[in-house]
Amino acid sequence: MSENQNLLAEQRRALILDEVRRRGGVRVNELTRRLNVSDMTIRRDLDALARQGVIEKVHGGAVPVVEASTHEPGFEAKSALELSAKEDIxxxxxxxxxxxxxxxxxxxxxTYALARHLLEVPDLTVVTNSVRVADVFHDAQRPASGRAARPGTATVVLTGGVRTPSDSLVGPVADRAIDSLHFDxxxxxxxxxxxxxxxxTPxxxxxxxxxxxxxxxxxxxVVADHTKWxxxxxxxxATLDEVDAFVTDAGLTAxxxxxxxxxxPGLVVAGEAREPQESREAHGAREAAGETVHPG
Structure with missing residues (x-):
């Protein structure tokens, strides 16, 4: 009985590990449905795989353990991380x-979470290389059962390119499209x-x-939660000198x-009071004039 249970556990963990590596991450609730076992069983399996050093447990699931500089998790794996922080940002x-x-x-x-909030800003022209971001605006303007479409929410331009694991379009086609445009x-x-x-980026x-x-x-x-620092x-x-503002969450350490x-010049911690934001040009001009400039 014990040997059979151990064998089943080994088979189950092999399936879990394969799924993590193939998809770039998994959620506990997905595994419970697919393998028809309890939440507690899946969590024990993830604990065992984490002790082996082949996965990393994250809130609600797991991601593979690979070299940090080259690993690019899939969109679904990343979407389960730091949900409240991303919403605040x-x-x-x-x-x-x-x-x-x-x-x-x-x-x-x-930026996918941000797109949903930008639906409330009128008359935007939005250029994106994210399939997911473009879908947010597209779905908002498409009539659905029991809901009217939002007319004129935004004009959306989706660049072409080669799709990455995070559902971004990159490469020469995207680069040429972006080069011909200018953004506020x-x-x-x-x-x-x-x-x-x-x-x-990896x-x-x-x-x-x-x-x-x-x-x-x-x-x-830049919009990124505290774990990215x-x-x-x-x-x-890009260097930090090329960034006007960094919007992050309250999990950032002192x-x-x-x-x-x-x-x-501009660190913005979501949910905390801040001074009005200014451009890096204005910030530099004030510093050159001898004013004391505090980060926004």
Missing amino acids: ARTAAAMAQPGSAIALSGGTT LLFLGVHGISAEAGLS NLAEAETNRRFVRSARRVV GTVGLSSF GAREEITEHL
Whole structure:
């Protein structure tokens, strides 16, 4: 009896590990339905796999353990992480978008959350390389049963390109499209952000596409939860000097806040009071005039 149970557990854990690696992450509730076992059984399996060092447990599920600089989790795996933080960040960042402006949104689960809040901002022109972000605006303008469509929510331009695990479109086609455009504001999701490496991603093609986004924007706002600070991906695509504001959540430590404000004119912690935001040009002009400038 005991041997059979152990064998079944080994088979089940092998299936779980294969699913984690294939999809870039899994959720506990998905595994319970697929394997027809209890929540507690799945959690014990994840504990055992984590002790083996082949997965990393996260809230509500697990992701594979690989080299941090090259690992790119899938969209579904990332969407289960830091949900409340992303919602706070999205709500705060949406207030920066002015009606009638041209904005760009990069790929990522935080920009996906932001897109839902931007539905309330009228007359936007939105350029994105995220299939998921484009779907948010498309679905809002499409009539559904019992609900009228939102007319004129936004004009949306989806770049072409090669699709990444995070459902972003990257590569030469996307790069050429972005090069021909100019944005009032760019909302940029990142894999990692640090003082030394700046903004980085594990995907080389995505790094180049993000460089084009930054180059084409008058104002750059990074939207990322506190776990992204100190993370470094394979390829850097922008320095902190190229960023106007970093919108994050209250989980950011005091030490990290101090380090960030040494490099960025605008640290915005969602849910906390802040001074009105200003551009890096205005910030630099005030510093040159000898004024004391406090981070926003």
